[in-house]
Amino acid sequence: MTGHHTLRETELAIERQLSGAPVRHDAMMAVSNIYRAAAAIRQHFEASVLRGADLTWTAFVVLWVVWIWEEMETRHVAEEAGISKGTLTGVARTLEGRGLLERASHATDGRRVLLRLTDKGHELMRELFPAFNAEEAFVVERLSRSQNQALTESLRTVIEHLEEGGEERRAALRAESPPPPRRSGRRPRG
Amino acid sequence: MTGHHTLRETELAIERQLSGAPVRHDAMMAVSNIYRAAAAIRQHFEASVLRGADLTWTAFVVLWVVWIWEEMETRHVAEEAGISKGTLTGVARTLEGRGLLERASHATDGRRVLLRLTDKGHELMRELFPAFNAEEAFVVERLSRSQNQALTESLRTVIEHLEEGGEERRAALRAESPPPPRRSGRRPRG
DNA sequence: CTCAGAATGTTCGGGATCAAATGAACTGTC
DNA sequence: GACAGTTCATTTGATCCCGAACATTCTGAG
Numbered sequence: 001m002t003g004h005h006t007l008r009e010t011e012l013a014i015e016r017q018l019s020g021a022p023v024r025h026d027a028m029m030a031v032s033n034i035y036r037a038a039a040a041i042r043q044h045f046e047a048s049v050l051r052g053a054d055l056t057w058t059a060f061v062v063l064w065v066v067w068i069w070e071e072m073e074t075r076h077v078a079e080e081a082g083i084s085k086g087t088l089t090g091v092a093r094t095l096e097g098r099g100l101l102e103r104a105s106h107a108t109d110g111r112r113v114l115l116r117l118t119d120k121g122h123e124l125m126r127e128l129f130p131a132f133n134a135e136e137a138f139v140v141e142r143l144s145r146s147q148n149q150a151l152t153e154s155l156r157t158v159i160e161h162l163e164e165g166g167e168e169r170r171a172a173l174r175a176e177s178p179p180p181p182r183r184s185g186r187r188p189r190g
Numbered sequence: 191m192t193g194h195h196t197l198r199e200t201e202l203a204i205e206r207q208l209s210g211a212p213v214r215h216d217a218m219m220a221v222s223n224i225y226r227a228a229a230a231i232r233q234h235f236e237a238s239v240l241r242g243a244d245l246t247w248t249a250f251v252v253l254w255v256v257w258i259w260e261e262m263e264t265r266h267v268a269e270e271a272g273i274s275k276g277t278l279t280g281v282a283r284t285l286e287g288r289g290l291l292e293r294a295s296h297a298t299d300g301r302r303v304l305l306r307l308t309d310k311g312h313e314l315m316r317e318l319f320p321a322f323n324a325e326e327a328f329v330v331e332r333l334s335r336s337q338n339q340a341l342t343e344s345l346r347t348v349i350e351h352l353e354e355g356g357e358e359r360r361a362a363l364r365a366e367s368p369p370p371p372r373r374s375g376r377r378p379r380g
Numbered sequence: 381c382t383c384a385g386a387a388t389g390t391t392c393g394g395g396a397t398c399a400a401a402t403g404a405a406c407t408g409t410c
Numbered sequence: 411g412a413c414a415g416t417t418c419a420t421t422t423g424a425t426c427c428c429g430a431a432c433a434t435t436c437t438g439a440g
Contacts, residue, residue, distance in 0.1 A: 005259075005270075010258065013258045013259060013328050014258060015260060017257060017315070017316075017319075018316075018320075021320065022395090023323055024323055024324075024326060024327045024338070026330075026338050026342070027323070027326040027327040027329065027330050027338070028323060028326050028333070029342045030326075030329075030330050030333075030338050030341055030342045030345075031203075031326045031329055031330070032222065032232060033226050033342050033345035033346055033349065034227050034228050034231060034341075034345060035231065035247075035272075036272055037224050037228070037231070037259055037345045037348050037349050038224050038227070038228030038229075039228075039234050039272045040272075040348075040349055040352045040353070040356075041221060041225065041348075041352070042223060042225070042353050044356050044359075044360070046398080047358045047360050047398095047399095048193075048359065048363045048364075049363070051364075051369045052367055052369050052370070054369075054370065054372055054373050056397090056398090056425070056426070057426095058425090058427090059425085067207060068200065068203045068204060068207060069203060073388090074389065075386085075387095075388070075389080077371070080195075080273075082225075082226055082229045082230075083426085083427075083428090084220075084427070084428055084429075085388080085389065085390090086389090086390075086391080086392090086427080086428065086429070086430090087426065087427050087428070088387065088392055089391080089413065090390095090426070090427085091425085091426070091427095094424085094425070094426090100215075104226045108376075109387095109435075109436070110388095110434075110435050110436080111387070111388040111389070111434065111435045111436070112387095112388065112389080112435095113310075113388085115387065117396085125207070126207075126208075129207075129208065130208075130211065133213055133214055133217070133218060134214075136217040136218050136220075136221045136354075137212060137217040138359060138395090139217065139220075139221055139291070139351070139352065140216075140217045140220050140221070140348065141349060141351060142347050142348070142351045143220075143347060143348070145216070145342055147344050147347075148216050148217070148220050148344075149216070150226075150337075150340055150341075150344070151220055151223075151340075151341060151344040151345070152216070152219045152220045152223050154333055154337050154338075154341040155220075155223035155224060155226075155227045155341070156223055157332050157333060157337075158227050158230070158231075158329060158330065158332070159223065159226055159227050159230050159334070161329070161331060161332045161437090162230045162231070162234050162329065163230070166230070166234050169234075169236050169238065169328060170234070170238045173238045173239070174238075174241075177242055179241045180242070180244065182244060182394085182428090182429070182430080183244050183393090183394065183395085184392095184393055184394030184395060184428075184429080184430095185392080185393060185394075185428075185429050185430050185431085186391070186392040186393060186429080186430050186431045186432080187392080187393075187430090187431080187436075188430085188431065189431075189432080225416075233428090235416095246395070246396070246427095246428095248395095248396065248397090249395090249396090263418095264418085264419065265417095265418070265419080271419085273396085273397075273398090274398055274399080275418085275419065275420085276397080276398065276399075276400095276419085276420075276422095276424080277396065277397055277398070278419090279419065279420055279421080280395080280396070280397085280420095281395090281396070284394090284395070284396095288410075294400080299405080299406070299417095299418085300404075300405050300406080300418095301404065301405050301406070301417070301418040301419070302405095302417095302418065302419080303418085303419065303420095364397065370402095372398085372399065372400080372424090373423090373424065373425090374398075374399080374400095374423055374424035374425060375398075375399045375400050375401080375419070375422080375423060376400050376401045376402080376422040376423060377400085377401080377422080377423075378400085379401075379402080
């Protein structure tokens with residue numbers, strides 16, 4: 001959308017394919033821009049601050065969450081980091097392999113696993129976070145204080161809307177047309 | 191951030207780790223919310239409209255771009271879709287395998303590859319896009335017209351800022367401390 | 381105490397992701 | 411016409427990503 005074509009060209013191309021059916025362009029642009037901005041930000045960070053530590057965005061976020069809360073159960077880390085628990089297992093494994101993170105078993109519940117940073121992990125975060133935050137400031141550099149505020153607020157509205165009403169909506173859509181089994185994912189044994 | 195802890199708790203925890211060094215919380219919240227919103231949106235779409243067609247967000251975006259522009263060279267598709275050309279090769283392969291997309295060679299340049307939808311792909315997009323757009327409208331449902339407008343505008347500002355000033359900034363940071371080789375990626379032969 | 385059900389982290393399968401390396405094809409220059 | 415440099419798409423390696431299946435552990439009802 002930010003590529004070679006102008007907005008108007010894109011709109012015309014859409015009309016052409018849909019033979020005039022109404023399209024919510026405003027919603028389309030908002031959603032599209034949220035996604036593009038997120039991708040651009042992630043890419044910028046991985047190519048700048050995170051590059052020196054050879055960390056992905058996700059790996060950094062996991063380290064950050066664990067760093068801030070000192071010690072945390074994996075399911076909470078996954079939720080705060082916005083990834084599934086299955087993904088966290090893998091990310092924690094690589095971070096553990098690099099000596100930045102360590103697992104510890106829960107005192108009273110044998111199922112739970114606690115994550116905490118190693119000394120090396122602490123040291124890394126202490127020097128990395130200021131640089132990361134400086135880059136966050138760079139990202140929103142062109143926005144005024146009030147624009148930044150409004151942006152943050154609107155996005156929070158969207159996030160809360162999806163958290164509160166999303167599941168219901170998905171359930172309704174599933175009821176209309178039950179989805180076929182996913183192509184990927186673990187198969188039943190036998 | 192939208193997890194169990196309040197904003198204030200998080201801020202205190204950050205101060206604790208940084209022993210009072212200044213932090214740009216406003217920038218942090220803005221960037222964090224952009225990323226969380228994008229992730230929530232992607233997840234909602236993959237669990238609703240895209241679920242029936244068993245498509246990932248990326249796969250849908252690629253189909254969409256090709257659909258709108260009828261026929262397109264791969265590097266332009268990658269740029270419009272916001273993914274690297276290496277990623278596109280893989281995504282196009284899976285889409286081709288499902289009979290939704292096809293490759294065609296360029297008339298005068300043997301290096302280039304053109305993508306276009308198959309009949310099956312056209313049919314899918316004709317029925318899928320309206321549902322997709324309806325979901326986009328759902329996502330921004332709680333925003334007023336002017337909020338939506340401002341959100342879109344601010345995000346565009348961020349995207350353009352990164353497109354225009356990002357590379358220079360990354361170059362400056364690389365000059366300060368030349369990055370070590372990446373852990374992943376293809377190795378030189380021999 | 382036992383045993384069914386719930387909760388928790390890991391494994392698995394298909395796929396997406398990037399940067400760097402690579403090979404194929406094109407473009408200019410001599 | 412050969413050849414150096416450029417421009418494409420593809421390959422490669424390590425990682426991330428999800429959801430569903432799974433093994434292990436805990437909990438509550440009886």
